[in-house]
Every structure is written in structure tokens, then in C-alpha cells.
Amino acid sequence: MQTMRETKQINGVDTAAMNQTVAAIKADPELAQFRFRAKNRAIRGGHNRSEVKEFYGAKQEHRTEKEPFVLDNDEPPVLLSEDAGPNPVEYAIQALLGCMTTTTLYKAAAQGIEIESIRSEVEGDIDLNGMLGLDRDVRPGYQEIRAKLRIKTKGPKDKVRDLYRYSPVYDTLSRPVPIKVEVQFEE
């Protein structure tokens, strides 16, 4: 049994389950619709706290009974707060690394390609003149993001190299996303 189990796992991904999932989605594309969510509340200054819990996907709600993941955002002293957590722009670029890594591992597994390791790093440039409204030609967000993926594999490099392009966060950051924001004032 141990051996059977091992033959089905590539890069820590259960490829039999993955194949079943892909087949199910091909038969019923509605199974591929996911909706992810988060909540947040301000604490003080740059410090606020998010909770990540339920999401919808494959026609059902998930994590309904689980304790939420709790994430603290803060700003460092040079940005006038107390550094109780990474700041939101740091969360965004770590998500890029995490997503490119998982996407590469999963898509390689789907092709039967074993990856021994992935290490990565990222940096991105922000000019505060944008957020502060001091220069209308400067955007508030990242002007450029540079990432490096270091991949160890005995598999075909040409099939592995560009898999990160399917990463949902890579796509979300590199192409515009329609964002609808509703502001409500409470009494």
C-alpha cells in the first residue's frame, strides 16, 4: 500500500485525485467556479486584522466549521506604525511567490514531472509620491515587480520554465482586475 500511495504522489500532489478533478471539471465546467473571501477590521494606525475562512467552490461552501486564519497587517515605524505584521504590499508580493510556486508544482505534477525544490524571492518598487498625492504621474501601487524562481528538477526544463504564467496571483497582478468598492457609512 505504501508503494501504491507513493506512485500516486508527485510533488506532494495526489495526481489520481488531480486527474479526477480535471475530468470532473471537463464534464461540468461549473465545478471550476470559486469565490474566495476575507474580512478585516481596523485596530489602530496602520494595524488592522483580517480573517480568512469560508469560500465557495465545486458547488459548495468550504471551511464552514474551521477556525478562521487570522492575519495582521501593520506598517513599520518609518511608515508611522508599530510593525505588528507585514504590510499589505508585502502580503501581496509574498502571495505572488506562493502562487507561482504552487502553480509550477501542480502543473508539473499533472505532466508527471518531479520537482525537487523551488525557492524564490521577489522585490517591488513603490514611490510614496503616488499614495501621498504629491505627483499625479506616479501610481500609488507597484511600479515594477521582479521575481526569481530557483527550481531544482531532473525533468525537462522547457516544460517547467513558463508554468508560473498560469498562476492566478501572477495573472491578477500583471493584468487589470475589475474591482467594485462599495463604501457604507455607519451611524
Added chain:
Amino acid sequence: MQTMRETKQINGVDTAAMNQTVAAIKADPELAQFRFRAKNRAIRGGHNRSEVKEFYGAKQEHRTEKEPFVLDNDEPPVLLSEDAGPNPVEYAIQALLGCMTTTTLYKAAAQGIEIESIRSEVEGDIDLNGMLGLDRDVRPGYQEIRAKLRIKTKGPKDKVRDLYRYSPVYDTLSRPVPIKVEVQFEE
């Protein structure tokens, strides 16, 4: 002294320090250049771990002596992993909430407007047919993101309502960012 301190703090932001920062940047825009960073390594399947530590800004390195913030990304069972943390697309939308909240509080403080509370929620749609490569017309990332900010303030609502638009993460997600990815294969 207590009273003096209180008069300088609005929304938990030291407005005297904020005014000094803005004046310094106006005199020397180079002070506004920031570079944020993260590192990541794959653990198993959808589970990988980021570290967030040093960043550059205001002409110097910061957090050089501090322990890194450690963030675990994982995928839930329906996405074939063990749910050891939020997944990267959840990290991305919580960062949006955190950033819109901080931006609203800071920019309101700069105008002397007190905010009593901000609570927020967000959801976003992802169609896995994109990441899986099953439908070329479907993007891998978020197709749409919807957020709600609930703000409690006695201040002028028209001056508070749209401050979130200066949020660096809001801008980063809603407008395209150039991302350069270098893939290196290790022996």
C-alpha cells in the same frame, strides 16, 4: 503631556510625524522610493512558506535586525492540499482590505478627520478553467473583486468616501503591473 500627545494622534497616526514626513518628501522626493521584498520556499504540495523581512525606503534598509515575519500558504483539500494556511489568492484580497483601510485612515488623519472604525469584507471570483488551461478565454486570476468598506465617522463623508483609491494594493490589483520573472534551474 498626555493631552499634547493626544492632540497629535488622529486615527492612531502621529500627525506631527506624518506632516514632517510629507515635508521631507516634498523637499527630497527620493525619500519616497521604497522597495519591498519577500522570499519563499516550497514545502509540500500546495504548502509553501514565505519570509518577509528587510525592505528599503527613505534611503536606508529597515528591519535588518528583526526576526522575519513567517507566512504559510497552502491550499484546502478541495484544491488537493492540507489547508495549513490561507491560499495565495486569499492573501491577495486580504491585503486589498488592509491597504484600503490603512490608506483611508492615514489620509483622513492628514486632513484632521477622525474615523471611529472601519470594517470591511471582500470576495472575488476565480474560474479554475483558466489555471488548468482548459479554456483559453478564461484568465487564471480574479475575474472580478467586490469589496465593501463600512466606515464610522462624524467627519465629512464626501472627503472620506474615495480615499481608498490611493491604496497601493488597490492600484496594484486594478491596473496592470510589469512583472519580470527570472527562472533559474539549480543542479
